[in-house]
Amino acid sequence: MARDQRVHDNHALLAAQSEALEQQVPLYVLFNVKVVKNRSREHYEFMLKGLEEISLELKSRNIPFVLKSGEAQQNITNVLNEINAGSVYFDFNPLSGSRSLSKKIASSFKGSTFVVDTHNIIPTWIASDKQEFAAHTMRRKVHLLLENYTLEPAKITNHPFTPNIDVESITLAQARQFIATIQSKGISITAIPGEKAAAKHLESFIRERLATYALKRNDIADDQQSGLSPYLHFGQISSLRVALEVIKYTDQQPLLFQAVKLASPGDSPSEYDGMNALLEEMVVRKELADNFCFYQKNYTSLDAGPTWAKQSLALHKSDVREFVYQRAQWENAQTHDLSWNAAQNQLRKTGKMHGYMRMYWAKKMLEWSQTPEAAIEDCIYLNDTYSIDGGDPNGYVGILWSMVGLHDRPWFERQVFGKVRYMNEGGLMRKYDVAAYQRMWNDEE
Ligand SMILES: Cc1cc2nc3c(=O)[nH]c(=O)nc-3n(C[C@H](O)[C@H](O)[C@H](O)COP(=O)(O)OP(=O)(O)OC[C@H]3O[C@@H](n4cnc5c(N)ncnc54)[C@H](O)[C@@H]3O)c2cc1C
Structure with missing residues (x-):
């Protein structure tokens, strides 16, 4: 278990249990806590609370929950050997670390390795066999299949085959000690985990x-x-x-x-x-x-943008930027723009920025960074470090949509942005009560 941290509606767990029942063998769930680049301690605390609940739920169904910390490949290999496992089921994650981990295990493990997509309603490789061009091309494919996949899943049952090997697991207290080394950013996450x-x-x-x-x-x-x-x-x-x-x-x-x-x-x-x-x-x-x-393996890079956008951003590379901010100024919400600062303050205080402001926030980082590459790097850093939902394909795509026209079309040529869609504060003001939003998140000075 990695990306899909739940007992219910978990097709990876259901597939594993179905095989274990057929083979009449015990079923173990293994979770490995490891430090991922740019995530904060508060995100791990949220996650561990959820895992605590899972561990109890699984125990009540006669399924041990084994928790490990550190290097994933070694930990997984050791557990597979220790229990003499016949099969291993991974939940699916398209990001490179998870994919290379399941591949490495598959090539060294003597049993069978499966990857189950239980994060998407339609498994990614079934929805489409190629990188989709835009939302409208994806929508057609999703709509064709949606009805066939919006089906009530089976229920995980009490597992009748009792584990015969007591696999060593770290306690949640030990996991908390492990994450204590990760930097805290003082984020107050309001969502209750689990x-x-x-x-x-x-x-x-x-x-x-x-x-x-x-x-x-x-x-x-x-x-x-x-x-x-x-x-x-x-x-x-x-x-x-x-x-x-x-x-x-x-x-x-x-x-x-x-x-x-x-x-x-x-x-x-x-x-x-x-x-x-x-x-x-x-x-x-x-x-x-x-x-x-x-x-697309370059999912965090300008290189993954459409050709029209890359060419047009390159043409505007030397345009004079009205403002240029460095990472520390972004991070501490120290720009001249009160709306941008409010968005960044909302993010760093609560670990979640309003979805509409996320577009504005990223586009302004493109406008006020020395290069598009620096803008992408700083934006990914801030999004992953502060946002509770960061470190996610949605984030990388949202950032590339905002900055390099991914899944979008060319707009009118302008300074710095080239043909990438532009957004300004005037647009925000016409639609929403920007002053109220600023008051909500900018400290009284
Ligand atoms: C620059 C930028 C960065 C972003 N970073 C992230 C991120 O790190 N993690 C993340 O989950 N989303 C990200 N998004 C997408 C979107 O802004 C968030 O999913 C949304 O704000 C989350 O809040 P919600 O669940 O209340 O959203 P709702 O509007 O209620 O949406 C419900 C769900 O739909 C999905 N969703 C909504 N909007 C999008 C979108 N544009 N693209 C893909 N899925 C979407 C999410 O899973 C979301 O939880 C980002 C968007 C931009 C422009």
Whole structure:
């Protein structure tokens, strides 16, 4: 278990249990805690709380939860040898570290190795066999398959074959000591961690905000987003469960093969509109991000952008920047722009920035950095270091969409941006109460 940290609606766990039942053998779940670049201690604390719940849930089903820390390949190999495992099941992650780990294990392990995509509703390699060009090409493929995959998963059962080997596991207290070496950034994460909390959060979102989601989710001063990304990122809830619950609640099938109509002020959207808007974000956009990272190995680099954008950014490389900030100024929200500072303050205080501001925040980093490369590097650093949902394909794609026109089309040529879509504060002000947003997040000076 790595990316999908849950007991329920976990197809990797279900596949492993199904084989263990067939072979009449015990089933073990192994989780390896390791330090990942640019993540903060608060993110690990959130994760460990979730793992604590998982460990108890699994124990009550006669499935031991083995926790290790440090070098993953060695730890996994040792456990596989110790229990004389017949098969190993990994949950799927398109990012390079996870993929190379499962490949290395597959090449040295004498049993069978499987990778199960339980993060996406449609497994990445089934949704498409190539890097998709844009959301509209992905949408068509997702819509063709969605109905076949929005199926209620089986339930994990009490495992009848008792483990005969007591595999050494570190305690949660030891795991906490291990993460104590990771730098804290003083982030106050408001989401309550764990599978149960995730389910409760979903329930209240559906009841209280689904009806207004289509209209209001972009409103920076009145946050009506789902708030699901911390849970989806750590796999404490599956996007399949979210989709099944919204479909059940609205008692209507999602709108397929038509662009979702995004509500505008004056409309009175329904829960049905909310469901369609949510599925557009959580299935089309999110699964497009996994598609990109799966088929494009340079997923954190300018090189992965479309040719028109790379050429046009290169043409504007020497344009004079009105402002140029360095990483420490970004990090401490010390720019001339109060909206940008508010966004960065929201991020560093709470570990989550409003989704609409994320686009503005990244685009301004492109505008006020010496080079696009430096902008991408600093933006990834800030997003992964502070955001609870960072270190995720959605983040790398969101940053490349904002900065190098990924999945987007050319716009009008302008300074620094070239043909990459531009955003300015005036646009924010026309739509939302920017002053209220600034008051919320900028300290009184
Ligand atoms: C520069 C930039 C950086 C981003 N970094 C991240 C990140 O690190 N992690 C992350 O999960 N998302 C990231 N996003 C995408 C999006 O902003 C967040 O998913 C969203 O704000 C999370 O809050 P929510 O769950 O309340 O969103 P909601 O609007 O309620 O969306 C529900 C879910 O849909 C998915 N989703 C929504 N918008 C997008 C999108 N544009 N692309 C892909 N999936 C989407 C997410 O899983 C999200 O949890 C980034 C976007 C940009 C422009």
